[in-house]
Amino acid sequence: MVEEFTDKEFEMYSRQIVLSAIGYQGQEKLKKGRVAVVGVGGLGSPVATLLTAMGVGYIRIIDRDIVEVSNLHRQHLYTFKDVGYPKVEVAAKRLRELNPYIEVEPFPIFIDDSTVLEAVRDVDVVVDGLDNFKARRAVNKACYKLSIPYIYASAIETYGSTTTIIPGVGPCLECIFPNVSDEGLPTCSTVGVHPSVLQIISGIEVYEVVNILTGKSPRLLGKLLIYDLRELTSSLVDVTKSKYCSVCGGLGVEKEEVRYPVVEEVCARGGLATFMVNPGRIIRLNLEELLSRLNSPKYKLITRSQLGMTLQIDSKIKFSLLHSGIAVIEGVESGEEALRIYRDIMENVIKIETEI
Amino acid sequence: MPKVKLVLPSILACSGDKVREIEASTIRDVVEYLCSLRPDIKSRIISHDGEINTFLNFYVNGVNAYFIKGVETELKDGDEVSVIPALGGG
Ligand SMILES: [Zn+2]
Numbered sequence: 021m022v023e024e025f026t027d028k029e030f031e032m033y034s035r036q037i038v039l040s041a042i043g044y045q046g047q048e049k050l051k052k053g054r055v056a057v058v059g060v061g062g063l064g065s066p067v068a069t070l071l072t073a074m075g076v077g078y079i080r081i082i083d084r085d086i087v088e089v090s091n092l093h094r095q096h097l098y099t100f101k102d103v104g105y106p107k108v109e110v111a112a113k114r115l116r117e118l119n120p121y122i123e124v125e126p127f128p129i130f131i132d133d134s135t136v137l138e139a140v141r142d143v144d145v146v147v148d149g150l151d152n153f154k155a156r157r158a159v160n161k162a163c164y165k166l167s168i169p170y171i172y173a174s175a176i177e178t179y180g181s182t183t184t185i186i187p188g189v190g191p192c193l194e195c196i197f198p199n200v201s202d203e204g205l206p207t208c209s210t211v212g213v214h215p216s217v218l219q220i221i222s223g224i225e226v227y228e229v230v231n232i233l234t235g236k237s238p239r240l241l242g243k244l245l246i247y248d249l250r251e252l253t254s255s256l257v258d259v260t261k262s263k264y265c266s267v268c269g270g271l272g273v274e275k276e277e278v279r280y281p282v283v284e285e286v287c288a289r290g291g292l293a294t295f296m297v298n299p300g301r302i303i304r305l306n307l308e309e310l311l312s313r314l315n316s317p318k319y320k321l322i323t324r325s326q327l328g329m330t331l332q333i334d335s336k337i338k339f340s341l342l343h344s345g346i347a348v349i350e351g352v353e354s355g356e357e358a359l360r361i362y363r364d365i366m367e368n369v370i371k372i373e374t375e376i
Numbered sequence: 377m378p379k380v381k382l383v384l385p386s387i388l389a390c391s392g393d394k395v396r397e398i399e400a401s402t403i404r405d406v407v408e409y410l411c412s413l414r415p416d417i418k419s420r421i422i423s424h425d426g427e428i429n430t431f432l433n434f435y436v437n438g439v440n441a442y443f444i445k446g447v448e449t450e451l452k453d454g455d456e457v458s459v460i461p462a463l464g465g466g
Contacts, residue, residue, distance in 0.1 A: 059466065061466065062465075062466055063466045064466075148466065149466060150466055151464070151465055151466045152464065153462065153464065173466060174462075174463045174464060174465055174466045175463065175465055175466055176463050176464055176465035176466075177387075179386075179387050179463055180463070181463050195440070196433075196440070196460075197431070197433060197462040198433075198440060198442045198443065199430055199442070200430045200431055200462045201430045201431075202464060203423075203430075204420060204423055204429045204430075204431065205431050205462070205463075205464035205465075206420075206464060206465070207464055207465055208465040208466075213465055244460065246385060246460075246463075248385075248386045248387070250386075251386055253386065255385070257435070257458060257460060258438050259435075260438055260439060260440075262439075262440065262443040264443045265443075285425070
Protein backbone atom coordinates (compact mmCIF):
# COMPACT_ATOMS: atom_id res chain seq x y z
CA MET A 21 0.00 0.00 0.00
CA VAL A 22 1.31 3.41 -0.92
CA GLU A 23 0.56 6.39 1.27
CA GLU A 24 0.21 9.89 -0.17
CA PHE A 25 3.32 11.79 -1.14
CA THR A 26 4.58 14.21 1.51
CA ASP A 27 4.98 17.88 0.54
CA LYS A 28 8.74 17.38 0.32
CA GLU A 29 8.37 14.40 -1.98
CA PHE A 30 5.86 16.23 -4.12
CA GLU A 31 8.30 19.11 -4.46
CA MET A 32 11.22 16.77 -5.10
CA TYR A 33 9.42 14.97 -7.95
CA SER A 34 7.52 18.03 -9.27
CA ARG A 35 9.42 18.18 -12.58
CA GLN A 36 8.61 14.54 -13.24
CA ILE A 37 4.99 14.97 -12.18
CA VAL A 38 4.49 17.74 -14.76
CA LEU A 39 6.35 15.68 -17.35
CA SER A 40 3.86 13.97 -19.64
CA ALA A 41 6.11 10.91 -19.95
CA ILE A 42 5.72 10.21 -16.19
CA GLY A 43 2.99 12.32 -14.56
CA TYR A 44 1.35 11.91 -11.13
CA GLN A 45 0.15 8.39 -11.82
CA GLY A 46 3.55 7.43 -13.15
CA GLN A 47 5.16 8.83 -10.03
CA GLU A 48 2.83 6.73 -7.86
CA LYS A 49 3.84 3.66 -9.84
CA LEU A 50 7.51 4.48 -9.37
CA LYS A 51 6.94 4.68 -5.62
CA LYS A 52 5.35 1.22 -5.66
CA GLY A 53 8.18 -0.09 -7.85
CA ARG A 54 10.80 -2.60 -6.69
CA VAL A 55 14.11 -2.75 -8.57
CA ALA A 56 17.33 -4.75 -8.13
CA VAL A 57 20.53 -3.16 -9.42
CA VAL A 58 23.07 -5.95 -9.92
CA GLY A 59 26.50 -4.40 -9.64
CA VAL A 60 27.05 -0.82 -8.45
CA GLY A 61 30.17 -0.01 -10.45
CA GLY A 62 30.46 2.02 -13.65
CA LEU A 63 26.91 1.48 -14.88
CA GLY A 64 25.27 0.53 -11.59
CA SER A 65 26.32 3.71 -9.72
CA PRO A 66 24.56 6.15 -12.05
CA VAL A 67 21.62 3.73 -12.44
CA ALA A 68 21.12 3.48 -8.66
CA THR A 69 21.55 7.22 -8.24
CA LEU A 70 18.92 8.04 -10.88
CA LEU A 71 16.41 5.47 -9.64
CA THR A 72 16.83 6.76 -6.09
CA ALA A 73 16.49 10.42 -7.01
CA MET A 74 13.49 9.68 -9.22
CA GLY A 75 11.65 8.04 -6.34
CA VAL A 76 11.56 4.30 -7.06
CA GLY A 77 10.19 2.94 -3.77
CA TYR A 78 12.47 -0.01 -3.17
CA ILE A 79 15.99 -0.40 -4.54
CA ARG A 80 18.17 -3.43 -3.86
CA ILE A 81 21.84 -2.92 -4.62
CA ILE A 82 23.99 -6.00 -5.12
CA ASP A 83 27.79 -6.01 -5.27
CA ARG A 84 30.67 -7.84 -3.62
CA ASP A 85 33.38 -5.24 -4.41
CA ILE A 86 35.33 -2.86 -2.21
CA VAL A 87 35.75 0.78 -3.25
CA GLU A 88 39.09 1.44 -4.98
CA VAL A 89 40.72 4.72 -6.02
CA SER A 90 40.53 3.62 -9.69
CA ASN A 91 36.71 3.56 -9.39
CA LEU A 92 36.30 7.20 -8.44
CA HIS A 93 36.52 8.81 -11.90
CA ARG A 94 33.31 7.11 -13.00
CA GLN A 95 31.56 5.72 -9.91
CA HIS A 96 30.39 8.91 -8.25
CA LEU A 97 28.60 7.28 -5.35
CA TYR A 98 32.05 6.91 -3.81
CA THR A 99 34.69 9.38 -2.65
CA PHE A 100 38.27 9.12 -1.39
CA LYS A 101 37.14 8.57 2.19
CA ASP A 102 35.17 5.47 1.11
CA VAL A 103 38.17 3.62 -0.34
CA GLY A 104 38.46 0.20 1.28
CA TYR A 105 34.79 -0.05 2.29
CA PRO A 106 32.21 -2.37 0.70
CA LYS A 107 30.53 -0.61 -2.21
CA VAL A 108 26.99 -1.56 -1.22
CA GLU A 109 27.48 -0.23 2.30
CA VAL A 110 28.74 3.16 1.09
CA ALA A 111 26.19 3.31 -1.73
CA ALA A 112 23.24 2.55 0.58
CA LYS A 113 24.25 5.39 2.91
CA ARG A 114 24.65 7.87 0.02
CA LEU A 115 21.40 6.84 -1.65
CA ARG A 116 19.42 7.13 1.61
CA GLU A 117 20.81 10.63 2.06
CA LEU A 118 19.83 11.49 -1.48
CA ASN A 119 16.27 10.26 -0.97
CA PRO A 120 15.10 9.42 2.56
CA TYR A 121 11.60 8.62 1.29
CA ILE A 122 12.53 5.32 -0.33
CA GLU A 123 13.95 2.01 0.88
CA VAL A 124 17.47 0.94 -0.09
CA GLU A 125 18.65 -2.57 0.72
CA PRO A 126 22.32 -3.56 0.31
CA PHE A 127 23.25 -7.16 -0.65
CA PRO A 128 27.02 -7.72 -0.33
CA ILE A 129 27.10 -10.93 -2.31
CA PHE A 130 28.83 -12.54 -5.27
CA ILE A 131 26.42 -13.19 -8.13
CA ASP A 132 26.55 -16.70 -9.52
CA ASP A 133 24.12 -19.51 -10.21
CA SER A 134 23.95 -20.41 -6.54
CA THR A 135 23.05 -16.91 -5.26
CA VAL A 136 21.22 -15.25 -8.10
CA LEU A 137 17.70 -16.50 -7.45
CA GLU A 138 17.80 -15.15 -3.93
CA ALA A 139 19.35 -11.90 -5.18
CA VAL A 140 16.66 -11.03 -7.71
CA ARG A 141 13.62 -12.46 -5.92
CA ASP A 142 10.56 -10.22 -5.37
CA VAL A 143 11.47 -7.32 -7.61
CA ASP A 144 9.69 -5.90 -10.66
CA VAL A 145 12.80 -5.23 -12.75
CA VAL A 146 16.48 -6.21 -12.64
CA VAL A 147 19.00 -3.68 -13.99
CA ASP A 148 22.45 -4.63 -15.21
CA GLY A 149 25.45 -2.96 -13.61
CA LEU A 150 27.68 -6.02 -13.96
CA ASP A 151 31.11 -6.23 -15.53
CA ASN A 152 31.24 -9.82 -16.78
CA PHE A 153 29.17 -12.27 -18.80
CA LYS A 154 29.37 -15.14 -16.35
CA ALA A 155 27.29 -13.16 -13.86
CA ARG A 156 25.05 -11.72 -16.58
CA ARG A 157 24.25 -15.19 -17.87
CA ALA A 158 23.33 -16.26 -14.35
CA VAL A 159 21.07 -13.20 -13.97
CA ASN A 160 19.48 -13.87 -17.36
CA LYS A 161 18.67 -17.45 -16.39
CA ALA A 162 17.22 -16.41 -13.03
CA CYS A 163 15.12 -13.63 -14.55
CA TYR A 164 13.77 -16.06 -17.12
CA LYS A 165 12.92 -18.55 -14.41
CA LEU A 166 11.22 -15.95 -12.20
CA SER A 167 9.69 -14.03 -15.16
CA ILE A 168 11.31 -10.73 -14.21
CA PRO A 169 12.20 -8.13 -16.86
CA TYR A 170 15.97 -7.67 -17.15
CA ILE A 171 17.67 -4.61 -18.61
CA TYR A 172 21.01 -5.81 -20.01
CA ALA A 173 23.82 -3.30 -20.51
CA SER A 174 27.57 -3.24 -20.89
CA ALA A 175 30.14 -0.61 -21.76
CA ILE A 176 33.80 -0.59 -22.69
CA GLU A 177 36.16 1.98 -24.20
CA THR A 178 33.80 4.38 -25.99
CA TYR A 179 31.16 1.76 -26.78
CA GLY A 180 28.06 0.68 -24.96
CA SER A 181 25.17 -1.66 -25.59
CA THR A 182 21.84 -2.31 -23.95
CA THR A 183 18.61 -4.18 -24.51
CA THR A 184 15.43 -4.94 -22.60
CA ILE A 185 14.59 -8.56 -21.95
CA ILE A 186 11.01 -9.50 -21.14
CA PRO A 187 10.95 -13.24 -20.37
CA GLY A 188 8.76 -15.21 -22.72
CA VAL A 189 7.98 -12.18 -24.88
CA GLY A 190 11.28 -11.28 -26.56
CA PRO A 191 14.72 -12.85 -26.81
CA CYS A 192 16.73 -13.49 -23.66
CA LEU A 193 20.42 -12.66 -23.31
CA GLU A 194 21.36 -16.22 -24.28
CA CYS A 195 19.35 -15.88 -27.53
CA ILE A 196 21.27 -12.70 -28.38
CA PHE A 197 24.75 -13.71 -27.20
CA PRO A 198 24.69 -17.51 -26.99
CA ASN A 199 27.36 -19.22 -24.94
CA VAL A 200 29.51 -16.11 -24.61
CA SER A 201 32.56 -16.48 -22.43
CA ASP A 202 34.53 -13.74 -20.71
CA GLU A 203 37.74 -15.31 -21.93
CA GLY A 204 39.27 -13.12 -24.63
CA LEU A 205 36.94 -10.22 -23.89
CA PRO A 206 38.67 -6.95 -23.08
CA THR A 207 37.80 -5.51 -19.66
CA CYS A 208 37.61 -1.96 -18.33
CA SER A 209 40.83 -2.53 -16.43
CA THR A 210 42.73 -3.46 -19.62
CA VAL A 211 41.29 -1.10 -22.25
CA GLY A 212 39.50 1.47 -20.12
CA VAL A 213 36.06 3.01 -20.33
CA HIS A 214 34.98 6.57 -21.03
CA PRO A 215 32.80 7.82 -18.15
CA SER A 216 30.56 9.62 -20.66
CA VAL A 217 29.50 6.40 -22.34
CA LEU A 218 28.49 5.05 -18.91
CA GLN A 219 26.25 8.06 -18.35
CA ILE A 220 24.55 7.56 -21.72
CA ILE A 221 23.98 3.82 -21.37
CA SER A 222 22.89 4.01 -17.71
CA GLY A 223 20.47 6.78 -18.63
CA ILE A 224 18.87 4.56 -21.25
CA GLU A 225 18.68 1.66 -18.80
CA VAL A 226 16.81 3.85 -16.31
CA TYR A 227 14.50 5.09 -19.07
CA GLU A 228 13.56 1.47 -19.75
CA VAL A 229 13.06 0.71 -16.05
CA VAL A 230 10.70 3.68 -15.80
CA ASN A 231 8.83 2.56 -18.93
CA ILE A 232 8.29 -0.87 -17.41
CA LEU A 233 7.34 0.36 -13.91
CA THR A 234 4.88 2.92 -15.27
CA GLY A 235 3.23 0.37 -17.57
CA LYS A 236 4.56 1.77 -20.85
CA SER A 237 6.08 -0.35 -23.60
CA PRO A 238 9.83 -0.70 -23.27
CA ARG A 239 11.59 0.69 -26.33
CA LEU A 240 14.37 -1.88 -26.51
CA LEU A 241 12.34 -5.08 -26.47
CA GLY A 242 13.81 -7.21 -29.29
CA LYS A 243 16.28 -4.46 -30.13
CA LEU A 244 19.92 -4.23 -29.17
CA LEU A 245 21.19 -0.68 -29.00
CA ILE A 246 24.89 -0.22 -29.69
CA TYR A 247 26.25 3.23 -28.98
CA ASP A 248 29.54 4.63 -30.25
CA LEU A 249 30.62 7.77 -28.41
CA ARG A 250 33.43 8.65 -30.82
CA GLU A 251 31.07 8.91 -33.77
CA LEU A 252 28.02 9.88 -31.68
CA THR A 253 26.07 7.21 -33.48
CA SER A 254 23.84 4.46 -32.28
CA SER A 255 22.55 1.45 -34.13
CA LEU A 256 19.49 -0.58 -33.30
CA VAL A 257 19.83 -4.22 -34.26
CA ASP A 258 16.76 -6.46 -34.34
CA VAL A 259 17.37 -9.46 -32.11
CA THR A 260 15.14 -12.49 -32.06
CA LYS A 261 14.18 -15.29 -29.72
CA SER A 262 15.62 -18.65 -30.72
CA LYS A 263 13.78 -21.90 -30.16
CA TYR A 264 17.19 -23.52 -29.73
CA CYS A 265 18.15 -21.16 -26.91
CA SER A 266 19.46 -23.13 -23.93
CA VAL A 267 17.61 -20.85 -21.51
CA CYS A 268 14.27 -19.91 -23.05
CA GLY A 269 14.04 -22.12 -26.12
CA GLY A 270 11.65 -24.79 -24.85
CA LEU A 271 14.15 -27.57 -25.35
CA GLY A 272 13.58 -31.10 -26.44
CA VAL A 273 10.96 -30.30 -29.06
CA GLU A 274 12.79 -31.33 -32.21
CA LYS A 275 14.99 -34.35 -31.81
CA GLU A 276 16.88 -33.98 -35.09
CA GLU A 277 18.03 -30.46 -34.18
CA VAL A 278 19.85 -31.63 -31.06
CA ARG A 279 22.72 -29.44 -29.97
CA TYR A 280 23.13 -30.70 -26.42
CA PRO A 281 24.88 -32.15 -24.60
CA VAL A 282 27.85 -30.17 -25.79
CA VAL A 283 31.36 -31.39 -25.22
CA GLU A 284 34.36 -29.09 -25.23
CA GLU A 285 38.02 -29.41 -24.45
CA VAL A 286 38.76 -27.13 -21.52
CA CYS A 287 42.45 -27.55 -20.86
CA ALA A 288 45.21 -30.11 -20.62
CA ARG A 289 46.30 -31.05 -17.13
CA GLY A 290 49.60 -32.83 -16.90
CA GLY A 291 49.45 -33.85 -20.55
CA LEU A 292 45.98 -35.36 -20.23
CA ALA A 293 43.17 -33.90 -22.27
CA THR A 294 40.24 -32.62 -20.21
CA PHE A 295 36.73 -32.25 -21.55
CA MET A 296 33.63 -30.65 -20.14
CA VAL A 297 30.19 -31.90 -21.01
CA ASN A 298 27.42 -29.36 -20.67
CA PRO A 299 23.93 -30.88 -20.66
CA GLY A 300 22.40 -27.57 -21.77
CA ARG A 301 20.06 -27.36 -18.79
CA ILE A 302 20.21 -27.65 -15.03
CA ILE A 303 19.42 -31.25 -14.29
CA ARG A 304 19.54 -31.26 -10.46
CA LEU A 305 20.82 -34.73 -9.79
CA ASN A 306 20.23 -36.59 -6.61
CA LEU A 307 23.82 -37.56 -5.85
CA GLU A 308 22.87 -39.83 -2.92
CA GLU A 309 20.62 -41.88 -5.14
CA LEU A 310 23.21 -41.89 -7.90
CA LEU A 311 25.88 -43.22 -5.55
CA SER A 312 23.68 -46.10 -4.51
CA ARG A 313 23.33 -47.11 -8.18
CA LEU A 314 27.04 -46.98 -8.93
CA ASN A 315 27.75 -50.45 -7.57
CA SER A 316 29.76 -51.77 -10.49
CA PRO A 317 33.48 -52.35 -9.72
CA LYS A 318 34.15 -50.26 -12.83
CA TYR A 319 33.47 -47.07 -10.85
CA LYS A 320 35.50 -46.00 -7.86
CA LEU A 321 34.42 -42.98 -5.82
CA ILE A 322 37.35 -40.61 -5.21
CA THR A 323 35.75 -37.50 -3.73
CA ARG A 324 32.27 -36.45 -2.78
CA SER A 325 31.17 -32.91 -1.86
CA GLN A 326 27.91 -31.09 -1.45
CA LEU A 327 27.76 -30.03 -5.07
CA GLY A 328 29.44 -32.88 -6.85
CA MET A 329 31.54 -36.00 -6.93
CA THR A 330 34.51 -37.49 -8.75
CA LEU A 331 34.74 -41.06 -9.93
CA GLN A 332 37.63 -43.11 -11.24
CA ILE A 333 36.63 -45.20 -14.22
CA ASP A 334 38.77 -48.15 -15.40
CA SER A 335 41.79 -46.72 -13.53
CA LYS A 336 42.68 -44.07 -16.13
CA ILE A 337 39.63 -41.81 -16.44
CA LYS A 338 38.49 -39.26 -13.89
CA PHE A 339 34.83 -38.32 -14.13
CA SER A 340 33.61 -35.36 -12.07
CA LEU A 341 29.91 -34.69 -11.97
CA LEU A 342 28.20 -31.65 -10.52
CA HIS A 343 24.65 -31.96 -9.28
CA SER A 344 23.64 -29.56 -12.06
CA GLY A 345 24.51 -32.25 -14.62
CA ILE A 346 27.81 -30.75 -15.82
CA ALA A 347 30.67 -33.23 -16.09
CA VAL A 348 34.43 -32.78 -16.34
CA ILE A 349 36.22 -35.77 -17.79
CA GLU A 350 39.98 -36.24 -17.64
CA GLY A 351 42.15 -38.88 -19.28
CA VAL A 352 40.16 -39.60 -22.43
CA GLU A 353 41.44 -39.49 -26.01
CA SER A 354 38.73 -37.33 -27.57
CA GLY A 355 35.56 -35.35 -27.07
CA GLU A 356 33.62 -38.23 -28.59
CA GLU A 357 34.97 -40.60 -25.96
CA ALA A 358 34.11 -38.09 -23.21
CA LEU A 359 30.57 -37.79 -24.52
CA ARG A 360 30.24 -41.58 -24.78
CA ILE A 361 31.19 -41.98 -21.12
CA TYR A 362 28.86 -39.15 -20.11
CA ARG A 363 25.94 -40.67 -21.97
CA ASP A 364 26.67 -44.12 -20.55
CA ILE A 365 26.60 -42.86 -16.98
CA MET A 366 23.67 -40.49 -17.44
CA GLU A 367 21.46 -42.83 -19.43
CA ASN A 368 22.36 -46.28 -18.16
CA VAL A 369 23.20 -45.55 -14.53
CA ILE A 370 21.29 -42.37 -13.66
CA LYS A 371 18.57 -43.01 -16.25
CA ILE A 372 18.34 -39.44 -17.45
CA GLU A 373 17.74 -38.56 -21.08
CA THR A 374 20.76 -36.53 -22.24
CA GLU A 375 19.54 -35.54 -25.69
CA ILE A 376 17.44 -32.45 -25.56
CA MET B 377 30.82 -17.33 -54.57
CA PRO B 378 27.61 -15.67 -53.34
CA LYS B 379 27.70 -11.92 -52.86
CA VAL B 380 26.46 -10.91 -49.41
CA LYS B 381 25.91 -7.62 -47.62
CA LEU B 382 28.18 -7.37 -44.60
CA VAL B 383 27.21 -4.95 -41.82
CA LEU B 384 30.05 -4.16 -39.45
CA PRO B 385 29.87 -2.39 -36.10
CA SER B 386 32.05 0.70 -35.88
CA ILE B 387 34.17 -1.08 -33.24
CA LEU B 388 35.35 -3.43 -36.06
CA ALA B 389 35.03 -1.25 -39.15
CA CYS B 390 37.11 1.59 -37.69
CA SER B 391 36.93 4.43 -40.15
CA GLY B 392 36.00 2.21 -43.10
CA ASP B 393 32.57 1.54 -44.56
CA LYS B 394 30.21 -0.12 -42.14
CA VAL B 395 28.22 -1.74 -44.93
CA ARG B 396 30.04 -3.50 -47.72
CA GLU B 397 29.49 -6.24 -50.26
CA ILE B 398 31.75 -9.27 -49.98
CA GLU B 399 31.91 -12.75 -51.48
CA ALA B 400 31.30 -15.52 -48.98
CA SER B 401 29.85 -19.04 -49.14
CA THR B 402 29.78 -19.60 -45.41
CA ILE B 403 30.25 -17.67 -42.18
CA ARG B 404 33.79 -19.07 -42.13
CA ASP B 405 34.53 -16.96 -45.23
CA VAL B 406 33.17 -13.90 -43.41
CA VAL B 407 35.49 -14.64 -40.49
CA GLU B 408 38.44 -14.91 -42.87
CA TYR B 409 37.45 -11.59 -44.39
CA LEU B 410 37.32 -10.00 -40.93
CA CYS B 411 40.78 -11.37 -40.11
CA SER B 412 42.20 -9.89 -43.32
CA LEU B 413 40.44 -6.60 -42.63
CA ARG B 414 41.68 -6.41 -39.06
CA PRO B 415 44.90 -8.45 -38.78
CA ASP B 416 45.63 -6.44 -35.62
CA ILE B 417 42.82 -8.17 -33.75
CA LYS B 418 42.98 -11.57 -35.45
CA SER B 419 44.00 -13.18 -32.17
CA ARG B 420 40.83 -11.80 -30.60
CA ILE B 421 38.65 -13.07 -33.44
CA ILE B 422 40.07 -16.59 -33.48
CA SER B 423 41.20 -18.08 -30.19
CA HIS B 424 44.38 -20.12 -29.83
CA ASP B 425 42.53 -23.40 -30.41
CA GLY B 426 41.26 -22.22 -33.79
CA GLU B 427 37.68 -21.58 -32.67
CA ILE B 428 35.86 -18.32 -33.34
CA ASN B 429 35.77 -16.34 -30.12
CA THR B 430 32.36 -16.58 -28.46
CA PHE B 431 31.87 -12.83 -28.19
CA LEU B 432 31.48 -12.50 -31.98
CA ASN B 433 27.99 -13.09 -33.25
CA PHE B 434 27.02 -13.35 -36.91
CA TYR B 435 23.41 -12.60 -37.65
CA VAL B 436 22.24 -13.92 -41.03
CA ASN B 437 19.10 -12.06 -42.07
CA GLY B 438 18.37 -11.42 -38.40
CA VAL B 439 19.03 -14.95 -37.13
CA ASN B 440 22.15 -15.72 -35.12
CA ALA B 441 24.27 -18.20 -37.11
CA TYR B 442 25.05 -19.93 -33.81
CA PHE B 443 21.53 -21.35 -33.98
CA ILE B 444 21.83 -22.31 -37.67
CA LYS B 445 25.11 -24.16 -38.36
CA GLY B 446 27.61 -21.87 -36.70
CA VAL B 447 30.59 -21.04 -38.93
CA GLU B 448 29.41 -23.63 -41.45
CA THR B 449 26.17 -21.72 -42.03
CA GLU B 450 25.77 -21.40 -45.80
CA LEU B 451 25.16 -18.04 -47.39
CA LYS B 452 23.41 -17.18 -50.61
CA ASP B 453 23.30 -14.16 -52.90
CA GLY B 454 21.75 -11.13 -51.24
CA ASP B 455 22.00 -12.41 -47.63
CA GLU B 456 22.66 -9.78 -45.01
CA VAL B 457 25.28 -10.69 -42.41
CA SER B 458 25.56 -8.41 -39.36
CA VAL B 459 28.52 -8.80 -37.05
CA ILE B 460 27.48 -8.16 -33.45
CA PRO B 461 30.18 -8.33 -30.81
CA ALA B 462 29.17 -8.91 -27.21
CA LEU B 463 30.77 -6.11 -25.24
CA GLY B 464 32.19 -6.92 -21.84
CA GLY B 465 32.71 -4.41 -19.10
CA GLY B 466 30.39 -2.10 -17.30
ZN1 LIG C 1 16.76 -17.28 -24.92
